[in-house]
Amino acid sequence: MKQPMITGVGITDFGRFPELTEESMAQSAILDALSDAGLAISDIQAFYCGNVFGAMLPGQRVLRELHAAGGAVYNVDNACSGGATALNLALQALKAGQYDTVLVFGMDHLSSLGGGPLPLGQRDWNNKRGMIMPALYAMRARRYMQDHDVRPETLADISVKNRKHGLLNPIAKFAKLATREEILASRPVAEPLTLLQCCPAVVDGAAALVLSTRPSRGTAKPVRVLASVVQSGIFETAPVDMTEAEITARAARLAYEQAGVGPGDLSLLEVHDAFTISELLYYEALGLCARGDAARLLESGATALGGRVPVNPSGGLLAKGHPPGATGVAQIVEVCEQLQGRAGARQVNGARIGLTQVTGGGIWGVDHAACSIHILSL
Template identity: 90%
Template sequence: MKQPMITGVGITDFGRFPELTEEAMVQSAILDALEDAGTRLSEVQAFYCGNALGAMLPGQRALRELHAHGGAVYNVDNACSSGATALNLALQALKVGQYDTVLVFGMDHLSGLGGGPLQLSQQDWNNRRGMIMPALYAMRARRYMHDRGLKLETLADISVKNRKHGVLNPIAKFAKLATREEILASRPVAEPLTLLQCCPAVVDGAAALVLSTKPSQGVAKPVQVLASVVQSGLFETTPVDMTEAEITARAARLAYEQAGVGPQDLSLLEVHDAFTISELLYYEALGLCDRGDAAELLHSGATALGGRVPVNPSGGLLAKGHPPGATGVAQIVEVCEQLQGRAGARQVQGARIGLTQVTGGGIWGVDHAACAIHILSL
């Protein structure tokens, strides 16, 4: 088995850019990643594209104007886990020697879709009843508040933390500081969640990675992928605990085993904080604390920059926004730059091992349709 390394990264601004096309955005990220890796496009043997809400053949459309040489293009739609799933597939091909250099990229351009939550299939029983994502996570928050005595202020404090991180990230165009009081007073979305506790959904952005089993010619030291795990949700036929992120906990166990590390070894994490309650649930599912202790972990300062294990130093989805196809790749870009000491004002000092976690979609009877976890180190 060959050892693939991430040799270059590229990322665009995340925001609303109606004047740009999806293809133009990802082409910028691809060219930046190639330059970072010291790799020519002609050296890339295969392309893996994560895209959730674009038109048909997104990878080929993105590569057309770059005059790619016609190598294999794999288009991956796994909802919000699309980009991370594309990375998982690329790693498999590299390890068995099918290719020696590949490009992984993810993108979505949603500013033309209007405001509000993303439209979901009305053929799905949950969606027809109004169980869209904000409603689902509001129910989880209410249940956690009932079971664990969680306070509204704690939910708001997740957003306060991630916005502080986000203003340090030059690509996070939505990032603005907000106080606990401002977050709680923002427009109600689904009780108890307010607008500033929900990630911006109508966002444009792209990110790209170069991976290779050949010696790196890149600007920075290449990054090793210790673990890459993708799991699907279980069809639930009996009542379940809404405060348990089962698919994330299951994927995390597999990732820790694959990497030979545990949560105590992590220097930082990028997690899928689509709503404030999400990050708290993932603290527990990823083993950062025991069940019921997420609020205590947050209030200790451990998950803030300067703390023991910063979570979402990029600002996360709450501050960056969430173009679904790009998010999983963007998380990897953030962790790579942190491990390489290239994260600027948001740098996690002494970062050695980082974890990314992204979930994808929800369908009737299933908690999440997909979850991807990666663990990286130098």
């Protein structure tokens, strides 16, 4: 089995750009990734596109103006996990020898949708009754706070940390410092979550990766993918503990086994912090600490830059925003740059192994519809 390597990365600014299109943003990210890999678009044999809210055939719409040679284009919609799922499929094809050089990209342009939370399918009865994502995570937060004696200030501190990280990331156009008091005093969304504890919902962005089993032509050291796991949610037919991120824990166990590493080997993580409570729950699901100890892990400083295992050094979704099709690919870009020592002011010292985790929700009756986890190393 051939060993695929990530040989080039590209990413656009994440922000609100109504004057742009998702096609133009994806084209920019793709060209940057090709340049980073030292390749031309004619060297790419297949393209994998993650996209959630665009029109039909998003990959082909992007590639037609780049004069791609007509190779295979695979369009992947797996909710917010779409870009990471596209990477998983690309890796399978490379390992099987179907291709030797491919490109994975993800994009979404939410400015064109207007404002408010992400639209969900109205055939799901919980969505009809208002169980949209902020409401669901607010319920999880209330339960977790009650079960583990966690204060609202702890949730706010997740946002404080990630906003500090985001200020060091030049693509994070929404990143602004905020104190704990400012976060708690921001507009209520769904108790106990306030506006600054929710990732910006109207965000545009794109990211791209070149993967190959051939020797790299780029200047940066190629990055290995030690594990790539995609899992789907299990339909819940009985009451469950909503503070247990079951799908993430299940995917993490498979990823650690596949990579031959454990949580203690990780140098950094990029996780799906759509809401502040999410990051706390994922500390536990990913094995960074025991159940109920997430607040203590945060308060120790271990998950901040300079700590033992920084989480979301990019600023995460809270500081960057969340164009769903791009998020999973953007997480991979961040970890690659960290491992290669190219992360600038937010560089994690001695970064050796990084993990990315992204979920996709929006279906009643499951924890999440999808979860993708990748573990990377030089």
